[in-house]
Amino acid sequence: MALAAPPDLSDTDIPVQRVARTYARGLYIEPHAHEWGQLLYATSGVMWVETPSEALVVPPQRAVWLPPGVSHGIRVVSDLQMRNIYLRPALAATLDADVQVIEVGRLLRELILGLVEQGEDGEAAYYDALVGLALLELRRAKRSLLKIALPAQSDRRLLNLCQAVMTTPSLAISFEQHADSAGASVRTLARLFKEDLGMGFAEWRRQVQLATAVAELIQGVPVSTIARELGYSPSSFSDMFRRALGVAPSRFLSQSS
Structure with a gap:
């Protein structure tokens, strides 16, 4: 319909x-x-x-x-x-x-x-x-x-970078590559992250990765597939997820229900 x-x-x-x-x-x-x-x-x-x-x-x-x-x-x-x-x-x-x-x-x-x-x-x-x-x-x-916190729209370069990360949150794309695509230096964007979002690029991207991972876990996507999409090995992804949320990704849904 x-x-x-x-x-x-x-x-x-x-x-x-x-x-x-x-x-x-x-x-x-x-x-x-x-x-x-x-x-x-x-x-x-x-x-x-x-x-x-x-x-x-x-x-x-x-x-x-x-x-x-x-x-x-x-x-x-x-x-x-x-x-x-x-x-x-x-x-x-x-x-x-x-x-x-x-x-x-x-x-x-x-x-x-x-x-x-x-x-x-x-x-x-x-x-x-x-x-x-x-x-x-x-x-x-x-x-x-x-x-996920978004920056104020006063600097379009930072917002463009954030939107690019949400589209492709993989570790395979470095901060330097994102900065180059956004048309600003790494130093400028690192300063803007701290001023607008109160955290560095790596921490903010990790939050995007966690939100993306949770959304995919809810849909039944295997942990190994999520890890690969985000640029991690399965073990390193599980370690990152557990440190951030206090539970392994394989047990997240049962613990949060």
């Missing part, structure tokens, strides 16, 4: 709007904002959602809650089957006031799909019940930590 036109967010008599689309790998949706709250959810595929202050990696078992007015861009990592829900401002005010990555369990997933498929054209009582239960599930769902 796909909705050809964007939802009409001028009609505030409707509590929820929805959209279903397919986005191809490599697509970048430029930053924009809505007056309504938005729940970004994909039934398959992975995306990075970028806000003015952070980037969030979103696999299929996660969704992103965006309060009204939050600017956001979307970087499509793999083909997405998107199912988005928009909440009118009065309803959005009953949820978090800041951006959240939300863990999507089976019930919440079915409620999102039901709202997208049912729409406001179905039986009113059933539709209202879906909306009410979806809001309850959104409030009680676990919040995730798949967030």
Whole structure:
């Protein structure tokens, strides 16, 4: 199913709007904002959602809650089957006031799909019940930590470098290579990392690698494959992961559930 036109967010008599689309790998949706709250959810595929202050990696078992007015861009990592829900401002005010990555369990997933498929054209009582239960599930769902700090956009070179790392976080590309592509010296970018993000390049990239690894573990990608994609041997990747998160990648999902 796909909705050809964007939802009409001028009609505030409707509590929820929805959209279903397919986005191809490599697509970048430029930053924009809505007056309504938005729940970004994909039934398959992975995306990075970028806000003015952070980037969030979103696999299929996660969704992103965006309060009204939050600017956001979307970087499509793999083909997405998107199912988005928009909440009118009065309803959005009953949820978090800041951006959240939300863990999507089976019930919440079915409620999102039901709202997208049912729409406001179905039986009113059933539709209202879906909306009410979806809001309850959104409030009680676990919040995730798949967030990465982004720099202020005052220096485009640093932001370009950060976006390049999110696209390809492998150790195979050095800081010097990233700096050359961004059009700035290593010294300048090292200073900007410290000033804007409070950490060095290596630490920031490691956070991106960890977020990427967690997203892939959630999808069932083998640890050896993740390690290879990120430029590690399996043992060195496991050591890095364990030092950062306190548990081996092979046991992460069972420990965090």
